[in-house]
Amino acid sequence: MVLAAGSAPGGTTVRATRRFDEWRDAIRHDFVALDMAPDRGIGAFSGSVRSATVAHLQVSEVRSVTQVCRRTPSLAGADSHEFLQIGMVSRGTGVLEQDGRRTLLSQGDFAVYETGRPFAWNLGGAWELDVFTWPRAAVGLSTAESAAVTAVRFAGRQGFSGIVGGMLRGLLTAPPRLSPAGAVRVADEVGELVATLAIEQSDPWAVADAPQLALLHRIHDHIDAHLADPELGPVSIARAHFVSTRQLHRLFAGTGETVTRRIRRLRLERCRRELSDRRRATDSVTDISRRWGFPDLPGFSRAFRSTYGLSPTDYRARSGS
Template identity: 30%
Template sequence: MSTLDETSGQQGDVAGPVLRVSTDSIPALDRFDWWVEMVGNEVMPVTVRSAHAAVFQGRADAVELPDSQVAFFSFSPMTAHRSPVQIRRSDPEAYYLVLVHGSPIRLEQERGVACLGPGDMALFSTSHPLACDFLDHGRQVRLTLMRLARSLLPLASGKADRLLAEPLSTRAGSARLLGPYLAGLPEAAHASGPRERARLGHIGVDLAAAVLAGRLGAQDSLPAESRKSVLLSRINAFIDQHLGDPELRPAAIAAHHHISVRTLHLLFRDEPDTVATTIRRRRLERCHADLTDPHQRHRTITEIAARWGFHRPADFSRLFRGAYGVPPNEVRALALDANAVRGLLNPSAPLRGLAGQPTVRSMG
């Protein structure tokens, strides 16, 4: 994000691959103008009105990926319009998926009109006139924007335009995976190197393409790699949801997804771990998180192990020690001691585990 990079010394905070900018460090009288300029440079030029211009507040957290960008916005209510003149002057030729978290949004583009509440999603384009009303319900607007370059979206040219400003279900198919992907992306990006972040970006584009293709009834038009990526995402989500099931094995996973066990193993051939290793690693990670969480101190180590699918204490202890270098009881003792010391130093701190009249501004 070019403007965000330029302003990061004054308004932004660079934290690895996730960049945060905020109006907090901008003089109050300049905040609205600064926000409009930032949106014009980083999303697209628009004309903005806000009844809150004099007391405007806004924040953006952005994750830049090779083929996409995901940004989390929180700002005072306003309206935004994009005109044909602004499109002719500057068009990044991109689609945006918007996922709403806070106050409702009314979105108009082409022949579509979408009234979106928390949890709803829709698509808009930088290449068509747009009207967007971020409704004032007495609280900040909160949303996620995922930018997708038109040239990289693996759908026939112009097909996605049929979905502009049309509500997209987030409760079925690939859309059920896209929401958690977007929510977990900042943490995942922080924990990943450049190569893994590139992979995360490809997964996001494939999931978004699958959501749009599913709505268009064009799943078969997606490239084989995109379909493979989406299937892997579904399998990984299934594994995460069933880690506590002792019957979670490759055969059960394959049967649930209507594929053979051989196909399942082939899907994981290029992954860092095999299917069985993936299940074991994620179970151990959940156990480690519980052992270092003071809110789980009422559970015994055996109970925590069983909660995540380990029903033989000796096997769990051996696997845990192999993964972390120390037995589970030592990890728990160290975590409890650390939290006790933290509480003594700062008793008020929570214990944690280790782990008016509208103002108009126009851009363009």
Template identity: 30%
Template structure:
């Protein structure tokens, strides 16, 4: 099964439970100030699923007030994006002068880099938390404020798709191998990136620059979803988004790479993960190459050597040497 850490308040002396919970959430998300009317005999449980860079943590706890202050941010900021799928209970979050209320099967979004105050009600409160490094999400920093605090239903659409995945994942981790963790983390990241793109696509009333960035986010998500397709090219990407190829290249002018180079880099990264995964030890190199859009083995080997300074075969042999 996946590697997970379990906490149950009944395993801790009553006098120490609340302080232990404060410390635990500080490690799971970010340091916070917590208050509760039940602090004298606090009851909570949490499972932390290790998905590589991503963490998913279903939890149940008594009503709380969470505060992340500017002082705490200056002291420690893991620069993560947090999502909560509220299963039972209710809550309200405050960012400056803005407040958003939440009910069961709403998604709550915040950032460890922004000050907030959250009040949860209901006994107990049950939720599934997700922590993703902001660096993994195709979201410009100046767009984070548009996503944080957005009202998102987990009953339908992109929110519902993410909620169903999280619910199934946390219901039973037994069928998964520990090595599945990073793969599942990639799926979670892609679903969250898709949700953010959906939130940001608010229509023509948005400034042109915002619409341009939103379209760029959608295209990046599209590229990731279609890396397996050997026919994925700037031309097919432009056609799928009803724009010209020249406009597509203009969208990526401010990015760190061209569209074609981005496709090649992501494909090589995916192939590299498979080549160093013990589960694919018996899979021929050319099969992995074809799976990630390199139908010609010689083209794959040349691109791999250029990117990593070694051949796919040599890299696999060195990486898997300790897994025999």
């Protein structure tokens, strides 16, 4: 894939072909492996992909003719890298399926999907799909929050989704010329807007009763406020909220994310942001990791590489800070 976590802003790459086998390879190169089938009745085939990067956000314009593209369970399971993507229809129509939902998108509409789970696109006519790709770990959505909003239609020209859609279109039309650190901030902030839109659209814990939901929100706030404390964990959180650890784990079971996994994800994200921040350029990797609750540098480095695909030092170098 063109996108690499922590990559510096890159120039535009263009791939165009009239052969379907080359088209399948181009899609695999710029995105992920898909099981693809063209419409045999369309005659001549053509397809093109134009991609650029804004730090760890890849923006792409994809054009082709009627076809079906599937991310099968075997393809998703065989890939060690996971991405969160937005597909925005600029021409033609698209039907996206994921997580038991199916939505029809027409011009200006967009939807969220994930490459770590099966999905399918059925694209009709002479279509154009604008695709925005983040490493999954870089977007602050829990598994439950994501699964509640994939394959849901967002109107790209009205309301809050229109604001997000306009920003996405602007990034594709004219990727900004930014410093490496500035590009990281833009990619993060746009990702946060997408996460906010997703959370506002659908409440993944709607099945919980009001007291449990309120407790879960208080615990989330507590975790955010105490990430720097290396002693933060299920025992201390349960004690602070007068519940047992068993009750705490049961409460998180419905979110698709364990307590420990949420703490680790948020700590890594805080570290990643500081590593790309010029204002923290004089802080060592050790200082940053300890500030966010990682007392063991080798353990932090392993966790960071596993999540973002680069060591903390290499990520900082690519971010230009």
